[in-house]
Amino acid sequence: MILVTGGAGFIGANFVLDWLRASDEPVLNLDALTYAGNLENLATLQGDGRHVFVHGDICDRALIDRLFAEHRPRAVVHFAAESHVDRSIHGPGDFVRTNVEGTFTLLEAARGYWSTLEGEEKAVFRFLHVSTDEVYGSLGPNDPPFAETKAYEPNSPYSASKAASDHLVRAWHHTYGLPVLTTNCSNNYGPYQFPEKLIPLMIANALAGKALPVYGDGRNVRDWLYVGDHCAAIREVLARGRLGETYNVGGWNEKPNLEIVHTVCALLDELRPDPAGPHARLITYVADRPGHDRRYAIDARKIERELGWRPAETFETGIRKTIAWYLANQDWVAHVQSGSYREWVERNYGERRA
Incomplete structure (x- = not known):
């Protein structure tokens, strides 16, 4: 059995679903079910004895100790985190608690459990x-992509809290010998992504005829990674990664945000045309977020060289799959867009009208 934290969230749920499609090894899934954790993501596993779900907090040491003792997992795959930059600007405390304190608690519980194991x-x-x-900070337009040796320069409360958690993981390996692996991924997209992030937000708003808010000039560049490719990379690192090493996981798809929005609009024009006109008419520029990093790019040559992993999807194939999934799962979208979600969108974007 493996223990997955945050397995009801976007990437975690995709990982759990992919894992159980490819393997009969059970998953112990621990998730606090905060706003972005959603058991509907795992609905297809209902009644599947290979999936054991526990509603709980990674900061709860007594719970973590009990899960290790009762289920004796052979591995931990730690997704659980607060992950949205805008939310970290409005409320950094939750990010420090979950990403730093939660990772510390999990590491200590794992170390205690691991120390009792013997032999194989x-x-x-x-x-x-x-x-x-x-965690690596921001790149200039002509800078080389982030390699695993790049110095950490986090610029938001979110990235600072993740950098802190990375450092804790590294220290627990070098000080205590805990057999750790770390992956640093680029921007994920795909099914089950909570619609506060760029791509699902644009899809949901476009289908509803609402404004498509673009920060600043829309030229901030990100490397885009289809979530299924990310899950495959994690499986490879878990199986064959060198202990104590970091592996960058990227999609080799650097694109500015505005291009992403126009691509979404063009595909929706093709797949779900709006009688009112092209979806791009809804693009609205809003005031930029504080400290908005200009460019991220991942150098993913190490994981290809050592483990043979490369993304299977191009951005063109991945974004088409993603939009098709959202169009086919409008009930899921409606359910996650609760009153609290609408309040958040208004709070974050309503003040930025420009």
Whole structure:
């Protein structure tokens, strides 16, 4: 059995679903079910004995200790995190608690459990920490992509909290010998992504005939990674990654935000045309977010060289799959767009009208 934290969120749920499609090894899934955690993401696993769900907090040491003792997982895959930059600007405390204190609690519980193992059980145990490219800071237009050796320069409360968690994971390996692995990924997109992030927000708003808010001049560049490719990379790192190493996971798809929005609009014009006119008419420029990093780009050559992983999807194939999924799952979108979600969107974007 493996223990997955945050397995009801966007990337975690995709990982759990992919894992159980490819393997009969059970998953112990721990999630606090905060606003972005959603059991509807896992509806297809209802009644599947290979999936054991526990509603709980990674900061709850007694719970974590009990789960290790009862289920004896061979590995931890740690997704659980607060992950939205805008939310971290409005409320950084939640990010410090979950991303820093939660990772510390999980590391200490894993270390305590691992220290009791013997022989082969101890040799095969792994703690895989899933992180972000945002810890590396911002790139200029002609700078080389982030390599694993790039110095950390986090610029938001979110990225600072993730950088802190990365440092804790590294320290627990070098000080205590805990067998850890770290992945730093670029911007994910795909099914089940909560519609506060760029791509699902644009899809949901466009279908509803609402404004498509674009920060600043829309030229902030990100490297886009289809979530299914990310899940495949994590499986490879868990299986064959070198202990204590970091692996950058990217899609080799650098694109400015405005191009992403226009691509979404063009595909919706094709797949779900609006009688009122092209969806691009809804693009609205709003005041930029504070400290908005200009460019991220991932150098993913190390994971290809050592583990043979490359993304299977281009941006063109991945974004078409993504939009098709959202069009086919409008009930899911409606359910996650609760009153609290609408209040958040108004709070974050209503003040930025420009």
